[in-house]
Amino acid sequence: GNSVTQMEGPVTLSEEAFLTINCTYTATGYPSLFWYVQYPGEGLQLLLKATKADDKGSNKGFEATYRKETTSFHLEKGSVQVSDSAVYFCALKPGRRALTFGSGTRLQVQP
């Protein structure tokens, strides 16, 4: 079946630190990959996506590259801000099916 594995949180960083949140997946075929972000008390927002191998999704300074050979889609940001504190979800979508989410990783950025 399809599954997504994310690193356990919380991840605590100081402002301007480099961020990596690991995400690996198991899927049949070639799914699209997504990162969603959930700010406190809010719904999920799409952060970025990639639809095929070697695609790089990017938004708001965040990046992730679809690596088929390692079945990974790690999220990175060069310099985090306090406002980036949220829960980040990696997800895959195989064809017309619904999203399969990872367990989420809470990021806490301290000033």
Next chain:
Amino acid sequence: DTAVSQTPKYLVTQMGNDKSIKCEQNLGHDTMYWYKQDSKKFLKIMFSYNNKELIINETVPNHFSPKSPDKAHLNLHINSLELGDSAVYFCASSSSGGAFTDTQYFGPGTRLTVL
């Protein structure tokens, strides 16, 4: 201007009651979803409708029943509520358009607490 809206935002009720959560989208999408987020933030698909037809029905207790009166609405009815139903429920929508890469847009969530 809200793209995907849900009502109510909070719902506190007694065990055994029947309740409904409504979802509406004004994006012109043809596919809608219900997800459940448990206390550990884990999100799981419950149902999906495409053009008012049920296309995804995961292993969900049978006291949950979705209803889609039209493409823009997908409501969730819950009968005989149980303590384990306490969670945050998210509605989402997307456009199928023949592509497999459609982005899903989420509502703000409904926090259901069963006492």
